[in-house]
Amino acid sequence: MHVAGLARLHMDEGDVERMATQLGTILAYVDTLKEVDTEGVAPMSHAVHLVNAMREDTVGEHLGVDIGLSGTEEKEDGHFLVPKIVG
Amino acid sequence: MDFETVIGLEVHVQLKTASKIFCSCSTAFGAGPNAHTCPVCLALPGSLPVLNKKAAEMAAKAVLATNCTLNRESRFDRKNYFYPDLPKAYQISQFAMPIGEHGWLDIEVEGRPEKKRIGITRIHMEEDAGKSSHDPFRPVSLVDLNRAGTPLIEVVSEPDMSSPAEAVAYLRQLHAIVRYLDVCDGNMEEGSFRCDANVSLRPKGETKLGTRTELKNLNSFRYIEKAIHYEIKRQESILRSGGKIIQETRLWDSVKNQSFSMRSKEEAHDYRYFPDPDLVPLVLDEDWIEELKKNLPELPEIRKARFMESLGLKGDDAATLTASRELADYFEACLEKCSNVRRCTSWVAVHLLGLLNARGLSIEKTPVSAKALGELLQLLEKGDINDKIAREVFEDMAKSGRPAEVIIREKGLSQVSDSSELEAAVQKVLEENPAEVEAYKGGKTKLMSFFMGKVMKATRGQANPKVVTELLQRMLG
Ligand SMILES: [Zn+2]
Numbered sequence: 001m002h003v004a005g006l007a008r009l010h011m012d013e014g015d016v017e018r019m020a021t022q023l024g025t026i027l028a029y030v031d032t033l034k035e036v037d038t039e040g041v042a043p044m045s046h047a048v049h050l051v052n053a054m055r056e057d058t059v060g061e062h063l064g065v066d067i068g069l070s071g072t073e074e075k076e077d078g079h080f081l082v083p084k085i086v087g
Numbered sequence: 088m089d090f091e092t093v094i095g096l097e098v099h100v101q102l103k104t105a106s107k108i109f110c111s112c113s114t115a116f117g118a119g120p121n122a123h124t125c126p127v128c129l130a131l132p133g134s135l136p137v138l139n140k141k142a143a144e145m146a147a148k149a150v151l152a153t154n155c156t157l158n159r160e161s162r163f164d165r166k167n168y169f170y171p172d173l174p175k176a177y178q179i180s181q182f183a184m185p186i187g188e189h190g191w192l193d194i195e196v197e198g199r200p201e202k203k204r205i206g207i208t209r210i211h212m213e214e215d216a217g218k219s220s221h222d223p224f225r226p227v228s229l230v231d232l233n234r235a236g237t238p239l240i241e242v243v244s245e246p247d248m249s250s251p252a253e254a255v256a257y258l259r260q261l262h263a264i265v266r267y268l269d270v271c272d273g274n275m276e277e278g279s280f281r282c283d284a285n286v287s288l289r290p291k292g293e294t295k296l297g298t299r300t301e302l303k304n305l306n307s308f309r310y311i312e313k314a315i316h317y318e319i320k321r322q323e324s325i326l327r328s329g330g331k332i333i334q335e336t337r338l339w340d341s342v343k344n345q346s347f348s349m350r351s352k353e354e355a356h357d358y359r360y361f362p363d364p365d366l367v368p369l370v371l372d373e374d375w376i377e378e379l380k381k382n383l384p385e386l387p388e389i390r391k392a393r394f395m396e397s398l399g400l401k402g403d404d405a406a407t408l409t410a411s412r413e414l415a416d417y418f419e420a421c422l423e424k425c426s427n428v429r430r431c432t433s434w435v436a437v438h439l440l441g442l443l444n445a446r447g448l449s450i451e452k453t454p455v456s457a458k459a460l461g462e463l464l465q466l467l468e469k470g471d472i473n474d475k476i477a478r479e480v481f482e483d484m485a486k487s488g489r490p491a492e493v494i495i496r497e498k499g500l501s502q503v504s505d506s507s508e509l510e511a512a513v514q515k516v517l518e519e520n521p522a523e524v525e526a527y528k529g530g531k532t533k534l535m536s537f538f539m540g541k542v543m544k545a546t547r548g549q550a551n552p553k554v555v556t557e558l559l560q561r562m563l564g
Contacts, residue, residue: 046362046364046367046368050367051160051367051368051369051370052367052368052369052370053137053138053366053367054137054138054139054140054143055111055137055138055139055140056139056140056141057104057105057106057139057140057141057142058105058106058111059105059106059111059112059113060106060110060111060112060125061111061125062112062113062122062123062124062125063124063125063126063129064122065119065120065121065122065124068121068124068129069121071131076229077120077229078119078120078121078122078231079120079121079220079229079230079231080121080171080229080230080232081227081228081229081230082171082219082227082228082230083226083227083228084221084222084225084226084227084228085170085171085219085221085228
């Protein structure tokens with residue numbers, strides 16, 4: 001609920017119950033993973049052995065404010081309009 | 088009970104790349120809202136970030152220049168938090184494997200002979216967030232994502248500083264380093280070099296850290312000093328009256344000269360960092376590192392030491408002249424024209440900086456180039472003009488941009504060193520002031536400067552003072 005609060009998601013009682021069951025399944029799966037013997041295996045973050053995917057520092061094309069904001073109704077003077085977040 | 092102050096600093100340094108860290112949008116300041124955006128920095132589904140190589144190199148240079156260990160492999164993580172100026176709802180940062188760690192800077196604080204070593208915990212790369220502005224009348228905020236994805240490095244210090252002066256000395260040095268490296272423009276008002284300060288107090292002798300507050304919005308060295316000073320006093324008065332410090336973020340208000348509570352500090356675990364699967368590790372091989380090391384410029388501390396040792400400059404002057412790379416370059420270019428170190432030092436440190444300060448200009452915008460000033464000093468050195476005239480010419484140069492020689496010729500300011508020409512002027516002064524001549528001969532030798540002044544006035548300041556002194560001594564003797 002704390003994370004939902006931070007993320008500004010609305011959840012009713014039914015949602016909470018359904019999420020609790022789903023999260024329970026996920027946690028059980030993580031427990032299964034814990035049983036694997038990882039002694040002497042370095043932690044990895046990627047399934048592919050790829051490093052240094054980089055681009056040169058050149059300026060490319062911009063989407064432009066019209067297309068950039070075309071996905072939302074909530075806009076004003078080229079800005080995205082959002083509920084006020086203080087601090 | 089006496090308290091001791093503990094200060095740690097987090098500095099965000101905006102890297103001077105042309106494009107953003109994970110997309111090819113421009114990083115230029117001042118474009119219309121959301122003009123510099125693309126699917127990556129707008130967080131549109133399906134877009135993928137790709138690391139800017141130049142940003143990685145700039146970060147690596149900063150790591151090398153601050154005595155940090157440059158990690159051969161570093162990785163990117165997602166730092167989750169929920170603000171509309173962060174469209175992905177996470178910031179790409181480096182958490183578990185930053186590009187640099189365990190460095191230090193040796194700082195000098197006025198009035199102390201010894202340098203103090205300030206530890207640097209880590210340096211990591213990350214992307215900047217966008218900008219939201221809050222509507223004062225409606226419950227809405229306006230979001231501009233031009234800045235989202237601008238490359239930053241965050242330099243995190245150890246809590247090793249114990250006074251506002253030490254904090255400022257550390258920041259000034261870090262600022263000079265990133266400017267020397269040419270990885271950051273150093274503009275604090277525009278936010279290219281931003282500092283957050285963690286401040287806490289503890290009873291003297293206590294080793295455990297007290298509860299800290301984080302000060303934000305410190306966009307000049309002066310505000311940083313003031314804000315930390317204010318925070319120390321605030322915490323001290325709370326502790327003395329038996330109160331407790333609340334861990335929080337406080338914003339500095341430079342108009343009211345006060346800080347205000349912003350929000351309670353989110354604990355580290357709230358960010359739920361995890362490796363970003365969209366970005367592969369950054370691996371720096373030996374050849375690449377060698378190349379970066381080879382291209383490091385002479386750093387401010389080393390340049391300062393060289394100015395002191397091989398040029399014989401005093402510590403203060405050396406510090407002033409090496410404060411920025413451009414100024415140090417200017418000074419050395421000036422020296423190429425006029426090899427009198429003392430003369431170049433005082434002209435650059437006093438007259439040139441005085442002029443720039445008066446006009447509110449940075450050294451890059453100087454109206455008198457190093458070559459032009461060097462030429463003026465050359466003429467001064469040769470005795471073509473004296474100091475007073477040189478200052479007059481310098482002022483003209485600053486206004487008109489004309490070279491010294493032209494001004495001197497046009498205004499007829501060349502110094503008169505011809506003794507037969509000057510002899511007449513000296514003779515006239517002595518004749519017009521018989522009482523002073525008597526007094527001088529009676530032992531009031533201090534009157535020498537009186538005669539000198541009169542001769543200078545009569546020659547409109549163009550007489551060579553050395554020749555006049557000789558003439559006066561001979562004719563009065
Ligand atoms: Zn972009």
